[in-house]
Amino acid sequence: MHRVFKLQDLDCANCAAKMEHSINKIEGVSSARMNFMTQKLTIDADDERFDEIMDQVVIACKKVEPDMIILR
Amino acid sequence: MNTKQKRTLVRIVVAIVLFVGVYATTELLPLNTLVSEPNTIYLEFVLFLIPYILAGYDVLWRAVRNIGHGQVFDENFLMSIATVGAFALVLFPDTDPHFAEGAAVMLFYQVGELFQDYAVDRSRKSIAEMMDIAPDYANIMKDGALVKVDPYDVAVGDEIVVQPGERIPLDGIVLEGTSQLDTAALTGESVPRHVDSGSEVISGCVNLTGVLTINVTKPFGESTVSRILELVENASEKKARTENFITRFARYYTPVVVGVALLLALVPPLLFAQSWSDWVQRGLIFLVVSCPCALVISVPLSFFGGIGGASRLGILVKGSNYLETLAHSETVVFDKTGTLTDGTFNVVAVHPEADVDPDWLLSVAAHAEAYSNHPIALSIKEAYSGTIDQKRIQQVEETGGHGVRALLDERVVLVGNDKLMSEGGISYHDCDLTGTILHVSLDGVYSGHIVIADVVKEDAAAAIADLHAAGVKKTVMLTGDRQEVAAAVAHKLGIDEFRAQLLPQDKVEEVEKLLSTTSEKGKLAFVGDGINDAPVLTRADIGIAMGAMGSDAAIEAADIVLMDDKPSNIAKAIRIARKTMSIVHQNIVFALVIKFAVLILAAVGLANMWMAVFADVGVAILAILNAMRCMNVKQFRD
Numbered sequence: 001m002h003r004v005f006k007l008q009d010l011d012c013a014n015c016a017a018k019m020e021h022s023i024n025k026i027e028g029v030s031s032a033r034m035n036f037m038t039q040k041l042t043i044d045a046d047d048e049r050f051d052e053i054m055d056q057v058v059i060a061c062k063k064v065e066p067d068m069i070i071l072r
Numbered sequence: 073m074n075t076k077q078k079r080t081l082v083r084i085v086v087a088i089v090l091f092v093g094v095y096a097t098t099e100l101l102p103l104n105t106l107v108s109e110p111n112t113i114y115l116e117f118v119l120f121l122i123p124y125i126l127a128g129y130d131v132l133w134r135a136v137r138n139i140g141h142g143q144v145f146d147e148n149f150l151m152s153i154a155t156v157g158a159f160a161l162v163l164f165p166d167t168d169p170h171f172a173e174g175a176a177v178m179l180f181y182q183v184g185e186l187f188q189d190y191a192v193d194r195s196r197k198s199i200a201e202m203m204d205i206a207p208d209y210a211n212i213m214k215d216g217a218l219v220k221v222d223p224y225d226v227a228v229g230d231e232i233v234v235q236p237g238e239r240i241p242l243d244g245i246v247l248e249g250t251s252q253l254d255t256a257a258l259t260g261e262s263v264p265r266h267v268d269s270g271s272e273v274i275s276g277c278v279n280l281t282g283v284l285t286i287n288v289t290k291p292f293g294e295s296t297v298s299r300i301l302e303l304v305e306n307a308s309e310k311k312a313r314t315e316n317f318i319t320r321f322a323r324y325y326t327p328v329v330v331g332v333a334l335l336l337a338l339v340p341p342l343l344f345a346q347s348w349s350d351w352v353q354r355g356l357i358f359l360v361v362s363c364p365c366a367l368v369i370s371v372p373l374s375f376f377g378g379i380g381g382a383s384r385l386g387i388l389v390k391g392s393n394y395l396e397t398l399a400h401s402e403t404v405v406f407d408k409t410g411t412l413t414d415g416t417f418n419v420v421a422v423h424p425e426a427d428v429d430p431d432w433l434l435s436v437a438a439h440a441e442a443y444s445n446h447p448i449a450l451s452i453k454e455a456y457s458g459t460i461d462q463k464r465i466q467q468v469e470e471t472g473g474h475g476v477r478a479l480l481d482e483r484v485v486l487v488g489n490d491k492l493m494s495e496g497g498i499s500y501h502d503c504d505l506t507g508t509i510l511h512v513s514l515d516g517v518y519s520g521h522i523v524i525a526d527v528v529k530e531d532a533a534a535a536i537a538d539l540h541a542a543g544v545k546k547t548v549m550l551t552g553d554r555q556e557v558a559a560a561v562a563h564k565l566g567i568d569e570f571r572a573q574l575l576p577q578d579k580v581e582e583v584e585k586l587l588s589t590t591s592e593k594g595k596l597a598f599v600g601d602g603i604n605d606a607p608v609l610t611r612a613d614i615g616i617a618m619g620a621m622g623s624d625a626a627i628e629a630a631d632i633v634l635m636d637d638k639p640s641n642i643a644k645a646i647r648i649a650r651k652t653m654s655i656v657h658q659n660i661v662f663a664l665v666i667k668f669a670v671l672i673l674a675a676v677g678l679a680n681m682w683m684a685v686f687a688d689v690g691v692a693i694l695a696i697l698n699a700m701r702c703m704n705v706k707q708f709r710d
Contacts, residue, residue, distance in 0.1 A: 036369070037373065039196075
């Protein structure tokens with residue numbers, strides 16, 4: 001499944017790169033792009049496990065940038 | 073500035089005032105009159121702590137929180153260590169205290185962060201404004217009155233009304249009314265376009281003069297406006313090689329710099345009995361310089377700006393990677409028809425034999441071709457000003473690749489090429505003009521010929537010259553046309569090479585051959601009209617489709633889409649790409665040189681905290697300002 005999420009309070013470009021890196025490592029994610037300029041997260045991931053994967057994505061992002069919110 | 077940024081600004085200003093106050097006090101007032109000598113240093117410590125905490129409490133808090141998540145290389149954490157470290161130097165009895173520096177580093181860091189935030193926000197907004205072509209509403213006629221509805225809710229086949237001054241919300245065909253359309257937001261073209269009933273109009277244009285009633289042909293989601301917005305928005309997803317390089321670089325840069333900082337602070341004092349304060353300070357300077365922000369922000373910002381700016385001129389770039397490739401274009405290959413030429417055939421000359429009236433010649437040819445739909449026949453009929461009386465024509469025989477034989481007023485007419493003439497045993501003579509030559513004979517007697525050619529676009533020659541001026545080494549034209557026609561067009565336009573008489577499938581092969589001749593770094597761009605050349609567009613390093621307003625197939629197949637059908641936009645696109653890349657490179661080189669210079673100076677003990685702050689936030693700010701230049705495409709306008 002391919003989905004795009006808006007991001008709120010993504011303030012740091014380097015963090016975006018770090019988060020993108022760690023999201024791509026999550027099992028079931030085939031590709032993830034975090035766009036600092038458009039403040040968007042694009043994820044391609046397994047259909048059945050999508051919600052579960054998204055929970056992991058949120059946890060991974062919280063570690064790097066706790067202030068950022070993924071608008072789901 | 074948003075409220076969050078305003079609050080931060082106020083906080084920083086107050087902190088700066090306090091800082092200056094404290095600094096002045098410690099410099100001017102002999103503190104030892106207040107407290108006894110060994111304790112003055114602690115008083116100073118406390119005084120500087122006030123502006124420091126005020127300016128940086130959020131950084132300190134985030135540092136604590138993120139270190140809990142194991143984020144050792146978090147910039148908040150590193151900045152906190154560096155500044156806390158500067159304060160902590162008070163513990164070493166042999167040092168000058170560095171309170172002022174510690175507080176100032178935090179202050180500058182915050183100023184820099186705020187500015188970065190603001191600048192990125194602003195460029196985001198101005199690009200969004202540039203792309204402000206989305207219509208807010210559509211007018212629908214309901215019970216005799218106009219009702220404003222969301223463009224999303226308008227269905228195909230609905231009739232919408234667009235008043236002067238309004239933006240056309242959906243693609244469609246004009247049913248009623250005449251007007252001028254401002255297409256600048258889509259094509260960059262400043263001359264308004266005339267439309268009347270029957271004209272196709274696309275969403276995003278502004279209706280200037282008259283009321284238009286439009287029959288909607290596409291739902292909003294598929295209309296030109298939606299497609300363009302989606303395309304430009306998603307363009308920065310496709311990252312350029314430089315961008316990926318910088319992200320990878322950043323991943324190693326911070327850990328390495330922090331590692332070296334640790335070594336610097338510990339090894340010399342422990343192993344070689346050097347002064348702790350001196351070497352710890354060198355380590356702290358490393359920490360301040362350890363954030364790669366300048367690079368990580370400015371590179372995507374440059375691409376984003378370049379793509380946004382280009383879209384302003386009607387040049388849609390589908391990804392940062394394509395902008396990067398375009399900047400390296402060395403060979404530009406054109407499909408002739410529809411790209412360099414209008415793609416429509418026109419009668420360019422009528423050469424009757426002596427004693428033959430040119431209008432009569434044209435009339436004979438137009439009658440003979442009356443039933444034909446061949447583009448050449450159409451062009452003759454268009455050039456003929458009179459009306460065609462079909463009763464005069466009988467027994468029409470069309471032979472593909474030869475021409476037409478018919479009876480006109482009971483007389484035998486042959487209209488066709490030299491093969492048809494030879495077959496009929498008619499002596500004809502050639503023409504020195506290039507194009508398709510249509511010979512005409514009446515009852516076996518040669519009457520003359522008509523020359524038909526595809527007309528070269530007005531700005532084609534200038535476009536080729538401009539490409540060469542922009543640094544393109546080779547221009548090539550591919551065409552299915554005859555050798556002589558191709559040679560004439562190529563010569564007229566100043567194109568370096570041409571390949572004629574190609575079948576559509578040959579074009580891919582030719583492009584492959586040309587690809588093998590480009591240099592290692594040089595790229596090949598193919599320009600087509602997007603019709604029938606999708607395979608070639610995909611095969612080339614960069615596929616450019618032009619005249620793509622409303623053509624879905626072209627937008628799909630190409631990497632770069634020119635909304636207009638002007639070939640001169642290709643050179644503009646290349647120049648924008650080159651400018652963007654040169655700004656990207658300037659920023660990378662500038663940031664790396666300054667950072668490494670300060671790191672080296674710090675390692676040998678020649679740098680201070682102030683230099684470190686400059687290498688961190690100063691460089692980031694300058695790089696961002698430089699990157700923002702990418703958005704400015706005024707210089708490329710006509």
